[in-house]
Amino acid sequence: MTKTIGIYIHIPFCLKKCLYCDFHSVSLRSYRPLKEYCRALKQDIKISTAEARGYSVKSIYFGGGTPSLLEPEELAGLVRVINERFYIMDDAEKTLEVNPATVNTFNLKAYRRLGINRISLGVQAFDDKYLRLLGRLHTSKDVFLTIKLLRKSGFKNISIDLMYALPEQALASWEKDIDTTVSLGVEHVSFYDLTVEKGTPFYRMRNKLKQPNQDEQARMYKGGCAKLKKAGYVHYEISSFAKKGRESRHNCIYWLNEEYMGVGSGAYSYINGTRFGKDNNLKRYMDEAAQCRISRFNAEELRGVRRYKETLMLNLRILRGFSIKEVQQRLGSPLPALMKDRLVQLVSEGLVLNKGDCYRLSSRGILLYDVVAGVILE
Structure with missing residues (x-):
């Protein structure tokens, strides 16, 4: 039986870090570190080849951060190294996360020519008041324009990420966001409640943030689910909805506890029963890559009961169960x-x-x- 794997490539740079974000990302002040980082990624991919020898790649996911900050030639270089080093299945899903504040027609068409066949669009909200509150740089008009440009560029698989339980958000406002999403006809929708994490600006402001209470959040969740299902989306995972055949193949790798390879600073891999990460210190990561070395961090073997615990816990996120x-x-x-x-x-x-x-x-x-x-x- 052919062994399959997904590849995740982490691009940790953003134009500006959002107020709620606790992901491994840094504000990009110039394009120089991005170019240097891409060189490190290529070296990481080459080194990682040995770990995934004999695997067929069924998904590639460029996440972040803001991968749409990559110029086409930078993305082309990464895609070329991946194609040279791995067997990519003909129907592989190839996703690029996009910030609506960073797009233009030229880049989108170039991404499509490079084989990107799925876009994950970080929308979060359609009300500009909430976008400003979250620290997002785009507006609702940017979202509508981006989707129009994506369709013109040939993308037929677009996913939208939304957030609910925002400070002072009412149920009617949230349901309006869902209605707007449905009207756009995207193939996939994910929505998550706003969680205030330690170390974020929102955490320092937490006593001033008036989020909906638990009962109100439950009504928002149920209302969003009902509207999307009525519009023909399949509710296939706790927070994910898709038109038939458009489920996120890459995310299903995580939920099924299958194997994946992480490339980039702070990225994690799970291969041959071992989970491990890459250095989340950007300078150390790039310095090591320049010396043709990539260290493993927090390596742990998942065996026996521990492996079963994680597998069942993740499998239950998929609503059909196991x-x-x-x-x-x-x-x-x-x-x-x-x-x-x-x-x-x-x-x-x-x-x-x-x-x-x-x-x-x-x-x-x-x-x-x-x-x-x-x-x-x-």
């Missing part, structure tokens, strides 16, 4: 008794539904997924 037989075949070992007990507990608490050897989240379990994950991982 079958024990399927998971056992994939992991090559029987379900540990401890994990069976945890599933029985979740079923008894009404958080997970069970039919035969199949398990999936209940509607209550979807809203309380953090509780479900905690039970599985404890």
Whole structure:
């Protein structure tokens, strides 16, 4: 059986870091470090070839940060090295994250010619008031123009990311965002509640941020789900909706706990049962790459019960759930008794539904997924 893998390439640069963002990213003050970083990425790809020898690549994902800051020639250089070093499946999904504040027709057409066949658009909101509050640089008009340009450039698979539970956001405002999204006819939608993380400007402002309470957030989530499903989107993962056949193949690799290779500063890989990261210090990462070395950080083997815990926890994010037989075949070992007990507990608490050897989240379990994950991982 052919082994498959997804490749994630991290571009940590942004024009400006958003107030809520806790991802590994830095503000870009000049294009010089971006060019130097691309050289380091090429070296990282070459070094990583040995780790993924014998794998077929089924997805490539340029994430960030803001990958759409890459000039076409920089992206072309990365794509060329990947194509030289790996076998890319004919139907591979190739995604580029795009910030609506960074696009132009020339670049978009060039990205398409380079084989990018899916765009993930960081919209977050359609109300300019909330975009300013979040520290975003684009406006709602920029989003409409970007989607128009993407279609003209030949992109037939566009995903939009939205956020809800924003400070002082009402249900009607959120539902208007969903209606606008539906009207745009994009193929995929993901939405997430605003989580205020430590180390972000929002965390320092947390006592002044008046977010909707938990009941209001639940109504927002349910309302968004209902509208998207009514519009013909399949609710296939807790936060993800797709038109038929347009599910995110790359993200499904994570949710199925399959293997992936991370390239770039702060990127993580999971190959041959071992998960490990790359240095999130940009200078050290680039200095090492210049010496033809890339160090592993936080390497850990996922075996036995630990591997089962993470697999079941992630698999439950996919709303169709999983079958024990399927998971056992994939992991090559029987379900540990401890994990069976945890599933029985979740079923008894009404958080997970069970039919035969199949398990999936209940509607209550979807809203309380953090509780479900905690039970599985404890």
